[in-house]
Amino acid sequence: MKETQDRVPEHPGELERVGVTNLRTLVKTRAGYRFVPTIEVTVDLAPDKKGAHMSRLVESIVELVEEESSEVQENFESLCRSVLERLEKKHPYSKGRISLETELVIGKRTPVTNRKTMETHDVYIEVINENGKYKKILKVNVFGNTVCPHSKEKIGKPHIQRAKTELTVETDFEKKVLLEDMVDIVEQGFCSPVYTLLKTPDESKVVADMYDNPKFVEDVSRDVIEGCRRSFTSPMKIRVRTIAEESIHRHDVIAEGRYEI
Amino acid sequence: MKETQDRVPEHPGELERVGVTNLRTLVKTRAGYRFVPTIEVTVDLAPDKKGAHMSRLVESIVELVEEESSEVQENFESLCRSVLERLEKKHPYSKGRISLETELVIGKRTPVTNRKTMETHDVYIEVINENGKYKKILKVNVFGNTVCPHSKEKIGKPHIQRAKTELTVETDFEKKVLLEDMVDIVEQGFCSPVYTLLKTPDESKVVADMYDNPKFVEDVSRDVIEGCRRSFTSPMKIRVRTIAEESIHRHDVIAEGRYEI
Amino acid sequence: MKETQDRVPEHPGELERVGVTNLRTLVKTRAGYRFVPTIEVTVDLAPDKKGAHMSRLVESIVELVEEESSEVQENFESLCRSVLERLEKKHPYSKGRISLETELVIGKRTPVTNRKTMETHDVYIEVINENGKYKKILKVNVFGNTVCPHSKEKIGKPHIQRAKTELTVETDFEKKVLLEDMVDIVEQGFCSPVYTLLKTPDESKVVADMYDNPKFVEDVSRDVIEGCRRSFTSPMKIRVRTIAEESIHRHDVIAEGRYEI
């Protein structure tokens, strides 16, 4: 007898994405870096199938974790691809997707006193296998600041605020794009990068740099795009979205652009 | 002398959306229903303009609120359109957008004891004016439940959980689509609608209905699509996404479909 | 036969708070101001009772809404008290509580151009009836800013950021404390109040005021406390917590104090 999931549904219809979401488990990549991402894995579902076999999607993740000593992953993207390849043998699909939301921690040096500091960024990695063709979507969320050129010009005193830029790239799986480079491009787009640790001489330099480099939220988004054009090769889809938490308002301001290079 | 915003930026480039976001203010519609939505208003920005005049975007909202007694809005969508029309006179744009996130409260009767109850749903309304052509995107988030057909069949005992469906429609501004109808279509897709108030006889009926009508998350999404096909007229883009908070897992399951009718 | 809820539980034990939470419905107060708060209503439960009759807690809210035309409430606190009084007749308790989370919208004028603007603040109202004695907890969350006195002194250029202060007061129900006054006290504690609408001359004044009035997050919290001491009468418990979203860091800074006056 057919499993419930394999029956014909009352209202047949294709579903683009069926699967598990908000699943958190422990995985690791080659450098021994372990992390607990929030994972979503989905497959498309044919019109004549009532449901997906959800536990097989979970197995594709869980088994990979178990075997991690023998098959440690190079990076987040290769981990994602391994799940989709493993899933293909367990549950047929035309279009399979997996996404991870996690943190990327990057060591830096403070700008004057040269102290070690660790900077943490939210990142998102999605890999899609559509009929054997793999592509990836990479996203970084980076904190920085804006310094208002308009009030600086009008009264010599800019209002300043924290800003956050989300940079997304979509490209073929094979194209090499490092999350670390994406973070770096965004940081160069702000009035100044920000740091977790700043001793007084570091802070003075960061603040002086900010005053020397006033930018609207629009400038930040455009300058990040410019950085992508200089660093990345076509073909690639890029989206940049900067939101500044205005210090003179209760609301935020936003500047977003989409481009193909 | 040109305002800072009107200068040519260092890296000229078009931006698709520039404006204010996460702005909350008090507005009202015809029935005297006042609400405090979270608002985003954006315009596209030409490559040779350094920045948008953000305060004019805010004015388009604030002035409408001030004048509300003389020009009370029929509904959320007409309020959005009025902001975009007003904005056009203050700040040139090719593509202007406004979105509201707010709550829709609908009065109902409990199914057996016929008691009055009020049901609250998150809704999202977006109106876009692109070169004089208006379209709208309407979204409702409705709570319900799923009752597992697989475990019901296997052992006669289904696991049950809360589920949430987000239904989105995108269509011409003129086409009449009521948020209340969208909520109703989603509620018909669940194993049973849910209620804020349930006396014991009401609860017994709701639970009995749930056991008589087991559905996977995939069934709910397909049945909502079927409801849209019966109720709405083409052309329209529809997206339905159901997420069930599994009572036997820590993670959720998801079923999403996109259609054009 | 006893209802399930009225049986003796397997492990008898008193519960301090049993009830409904995250309930949203439409209510209104005297000025015709309607709002959709998130509500929690709980009662204590005796050791020998298996469960509370949850639907009676919901009824206490829903019935009040139905009858609102005949019994419109003066303000949020009196609405809360009415629910607890009504609940007492439906479900016995020693300690009943209700809380509302909602928004308070206050009309203001911009500081130079005298334009109308509406300012929205998150507020929280809790009323507790313990054996007939009523007390209340009122909380406002207000946005403002900090301007760093240390970097201003060191290099003449302060870093600036949005800050948010939560002011909480706990006092007898009868003592008159206006949420609007609490908001005003917090706004006076910042380097400058902030506004939803600011035309250029308004913005220039706000920014100039900020530079003339640099404050650490610690100064803001202390100055809010000082404002409470001047405005309120004893006995009252006060807590103030300011968090600044540092524009030079990824993390926030916090200053919190608790006092009895």
Add this chain to the structure above:
Amino acid sequence: MKETQDRVPEHPGELERVGVTNLRTLVKTRAGYRFVPTIEVTVDLAPDKKGAHMSRLVESIVELVEEESSEVQENFESLCRSVLERLEKKHPYSKGRISLETELVIGKRTPVTNRKTMETHDVYIEVINENGKYKKILKVNVFGNTVCPHSKEKIGKPHIQRAKTELTVETDFEKKVLLEDMVDIVEQGFCSPVYTLLKTPDESKVVADMYDNPKFVEDVSRDVIEGCRRSFTSPMKIRVRTIAEESIHRHDVIAEGRYEI
């Protein structure tokens, strides 16, 4: 000349907690388990000090991370204590606190097919040093379910839903309390534990167990308390709070108790 922070503030007043919050960095404990917690570190501030030296609080964390190879921590609590001890030498305080919010991942076996599965729980660890006396607050958030005894009795068909219990213990630093044991106590309080991976025979057992063990949200909280009484030794403060995401309502139900053992 005195640093700005060391001056007397305009309105002198003691602050209970001044410091950094929402700071995320990479740390590790003995088993090589690396994690990225969200950290808050605060000290009390004397009435005559304008501000804390925030960068010294950050250093106490960052330096510990740098030196982690030589001083790897046993567990989350000892890591917290090390930060407070290190901080004492950098910044005087009477009351220092640190909290970490992070995830705890526990390996389990599925109940019938004996498959490996990983279960992830949100945990919170706070350590407080008040004049040399150390205490700790440990919190776990664990997912499970409730199965309604009332509807099961009335019509033989219970409504079922996901529930979440937060168990908090406050005790001396020295008393041994494992987060893993706290998770286990909570899981025993639900109608059944839940699992990330469940094959059909596992799922059937979990669901059958749930139907055999119906519980109100009140029962879950009381049974968790009972588990604490059996497992932990006095003196200890305990708080348990269970919230069930009702499958027949839009709102949740809550049962909370506080105890000293």
